Amino acid sequence: MQIHKHDAIIIGAGGAGLMAALYASKGGADVAVVSKLYPTRSHTGTAQGGIGAALGNLDEDKPIYHTYDTVKGGDYLADQHAAKILAENAVEAVIELEHMGLPFDRTSEKRISQRRFGGHTRNFGEELVRRACHAADRTGHMILQTLYQQCIKNEVNFFDEFQVVDLIVVDGVVAGVVAIELGTGEFHIFHGKACFFASGGWGRCWSVTSNAHSLTGDGAAIALRRGLPLQDMEFFQFHPTGIYRMGILITEGVRGEGGVLINSVGERFMERYAPSAKDLASRDVVSRAIYLETRAGRSIKNRGYVHLDVRPQTVNRYFAEEGRDRKDFIDESMVERKLPDILDFCRTYLGVDPVKEPMPVQPTAHYAMGGIPTNIDAEVLIDAEGTVMLGAYAAGETACVSVHGANRLGTNSLVDLVVFGRRGGMKMAEYVKGAAWAPLPKDAGAEIEAEFERIRQGAGKSRPGELRHLMQATMMDNVGVFRTEETLRQGINDLAELRERFYKDLHIDDKSRVFNTDLMEAWELGCLLDLADVTARTALERKESRGAHSREDFKKRDDENWLAHSLIYQEGALSDPSYVAHFDKKVDLSLWEAEIAAGLPVDQQKFKPKERVY
Numbered sequence: 001m002q003i004h005k006h007d008a009i010i011i012g013a014g015g016a017g018l019m020a021a022l023y024a025s026k027g028g029a030d031v032a033v034v035s036k037l038y039p040t041r042s043h044t045g046t047a048q049g050g051i052g053a054a055l056g057n058l059d060e061d062k063p064i065y066h067t068y069d070t071v072k073g074g075d076y077l078a079d080q081h082a083a084k085i086l087a088e089n090a091v092e093a094v095i096e097l098e099h100m101g102l103p104f105d106r107t108s109e110k111r112i113s114q115r116r117f118g119g120h121t122r123n124f125g126e127e128l129v130r131r132a133c134h135a136a137d138r139t140g141h142m143i144l145q146t147l148y149q150q151c152i153k154n155e156v157n158f159f160d161e162f163q164v165v166d167l168i169v170v171d172g173v174v175a176g177v178v179a180i181e182l183g184t185g186e187f188h189i190f191h192g193k194a195c196f197f198a199s200g201g202w203g204r205c206w207s208v209t210s211n212a213h214s215l216t217g218d219g220a221a222i223a224l225r226r227g228l229p230l231q232d233m234e235f236f237q238f239h240p241t242g243i244y245r246m247g248i249l250i251t252e253g254v255r256g257e258g259g260v261l262i263n264s265v266g267e268r269f270m271e272r273y274a275p276s277a278k279d280l281a282s283r284d285v286v287s288r289a290i291y292l293e294t295r296a297g298r299s300i301k302n303r304g305y306v307h308l309d310v311r312p313q314t315v316n317r318y319f320a321e322e323g324r325d326r327k328d329f330i331d332e333s334m335v336e337r338k339l340p341d342i343l344d345f346c347r348t349y350l351g352v353d354p355v356k357e358p359m360p361v362q363p364t365a366h367y368a369m370g371g372i373p374t375n376i377d378a379e380v381l382i383d384a385e386g387t388v389m390l391g392a393y394a395a396g397e398t399a400c401v402s403v404h405g406a407n408r409l410g411t412n413s414l415v416d417l418v419v420f421g422r423r424g425g426m427k428m429a430e431y432v433k434g435a436a437w438a439p440l441p442k443d444a445g446a447e448i449e450a451e452f453e454r455i456r457q458g459a460g461k462s463r464p465g466e467l468r469h470l471m472q473a474t475m476m477d478n479v480g481v482f483r484t485e486e487t488l489r490q491g492i493n494d495l496a497e498l499r500e501r502f503y504k505d506l507h508i509d510d511k512s513r514v515f516n517t518d519l520m521e522a523w524e525l526g527c528l529l530d531l532a533d534v535t536a537r538t539a540l541e542r543k544e545s546r547g548a549h550s551r552e553d554f555k556k557r558d559d560e561n562w563l564a565h566s567l568i569y570q571e572g573a574l575s576d577p578s579y580v581a582h583f584d585k586k587v588d589l590s591l592w593e594a595e596i597a598a599g600l601p602v603d604q605q606k607f608k609p610k611e612r613v614y
């Protein structure tokens with residue numbers, strides 16, 4: 001196997017990976033970014049709505065309000081100190097992106113323009129605030145292009161279309177990764193002092209998802225297989241507005257601009273579920289409402305979808321009812337200008353023109369709140385006490401800091417990437433300066449090479465595509481927006497059966513080496529099966545409802561027993577693993593504790609977990 005040697009190996013070239021690469025290289029490290037996609041094809045590039053920062057360009061705003069919204073939106077499972085860092089660092093991160101050349105939309109005073117987004121408020125929940133900075137509905141695309149240019153300028157080494165398939169650990173310290181060069185099928189070893197997981201999410205566990213085909217959770221699965229825990233895996237966000245059946249995302253920015261959700265009897269039903277935030281209530285609330293409307297027989301044509309209406313006449317009618325200023329009213333040209341990509345998707349894929357007709361939408365699997373546990377410097381943790389694994393870092397969707405708690409607010413993922421990507425990059429540069437090279441084990445890569453041979457030789461009857469389809473269907477039905485013990489057990493049993501077929505009865509058509517997508521997709525399916533399994537298992541054990549985890553048999557949030565993070569570990573053989581889940585990692589409640597210490601009476605404590613009706 002060819003061996004490459006670099007101080008810092010970064011797995012993934014999305015927003016988190018590029019930010020980490022930029023800062024590690026600025027800190028003097030020799031950096032290699034290994035990515036299965038060409039960098040600017042990473043999913044970050046599809047992020048539409050915006051990046052949240054309390055710039056206060058249009059409304060009065062402060063980082064502490066952003067912190068409060070993040071903690072509350074996360075249903076009090078977010079670590080409060082980390083949420084504060086997120087909100088505070090967001091301001092300088094956005095300004096830094098601007099200085100790097102990111103073409104944000106502007107206000108008439110030429111400042112960065114901001115829009116409303118669900119759950120983002122002023123003065124601790126008083127009213128919605130314009131906080132999401134945007135470049136039309138292509139914010140992520142602009143972030144990715146900007147960061148990639150900066151990395152090239154900083155001479156970061158890129159290994160594009162190299163897929164990482166294993167982590168090399170020597171005596172508990174990271175020593176590198178094993179990757180396959182997709183163009184040749186050859187195995188390579190990247191020998192490093194530190195490795196940074198920035199490999200994104202795993203929405204492809206579900207059948208209706210906003211996530212690209214590549215989002216198969218490889219990094220998280222590799223970490224799990226190499227003995228690292230995954231944190232808070234039971235929390236997976238369904239975004240309320242995916243295009244019906246296709247799952248393609250319609251940004252919350254549409255509702256931020258005034259769009260409303262309408263059921264089959266023409267009612268703006270969110271007025272009933274969330275009288276003040278209405279259509280901009282947090283995503284878990286809106287997704288549940290759409291399911292409940294469907295159950296009550298009020299989805300359009302009884303097919304499980306509702307309408308998202310951003311036609312100016314509808315929006316302006318509701319604006320008038322709410323007594324909004326006439327200058328807020330919208331017209332067709334504004335919709336065209338602010339949401340060009342959304343209009344394009346709907347016109348192309350649906351034949352629906354959103355300025356003339358409403359869009360058919362349903363909840364779509366969107367975002368992993370859980371992932372590889374880290375501290376606020378992106379160092380990977382191996383236990384509930386916060387012990388760090390030397391040389392291991394993670395940030396972005398694959399990581400769990402945790403700033404999003406049980407439910408992420410819109411625009412906070414892009415903030416997470418740049419804030420914790422940067423912190424991690426700096427920390428890693430500092431670490432590699434002092435760290436010694438761990439020697440590579442003689443048989444590095446042998447185990448995973450053998451596993452790939454097993455998959456390639458597969459001559460059974462089960463094709464990966466069929467197994468993936470069955471996994472996605474059971475996850476959608478049994479481990480989706482609403483869960484019960486019965487559905488979760490069903491999901492776990494189905495997954496066990498699929499795993500059995502994956503390891504004992506797999507069939508691969510393509511036996512070649514060059515760009516063998518059949519082989520790579522089969523391996524990715526193995527990753528998805530592991531992540532689906534840990535999601536269902538932690539969801540079964542968490543006997544309460546919180547954020548995106550909604551148990552119909554345990555409808556209340558139960559802070560007394562469950563205000564804690566989960567950590568799940570995988571042991572045993574890949575084909576027949578066993579799992580151990582703990583729920584003893586403490587949630588950081590430092591802001592609430594500071595309020596208590598300052599003698600604030602209970603009714604003035606902003607960061608105290610508040611009662612919530614589900």
Ligand SMILES: Cc1cc2nc3c(=O)[nH]c(=O)nc-3n(C[C@H](O)[C@H](O)[C@H](O)COP(=O)(O)OP(=O)(O)OC[C@H]3O[C@@H](n4cnc5c(N)ncnc54)[C@H](O)[C@@H]3O)c2cc1C
Nearest residue numbers: 012013014016036037044049050164200396397411413414
């Ligand atoms: C349609 C859509 C719209 C969104 N809109 C917003 C928004 O407006 N605001 C917001 O805050 N958030 C939004 N999000 C969420 C946000 O975009 C993502 O959570 C975030 O971009 C993830 O970034 P990342 O850097 O962690 O990973 P990604 O951008 O997903 O990148 C993952 C990288 O890892 C690489 N990789 C994966 N596996 C391997 C492997 N085995 N070997 C090598 N490389 C690997 C890939 O090549 C890729 O470069 C949106 C998400 C979607 C899907």
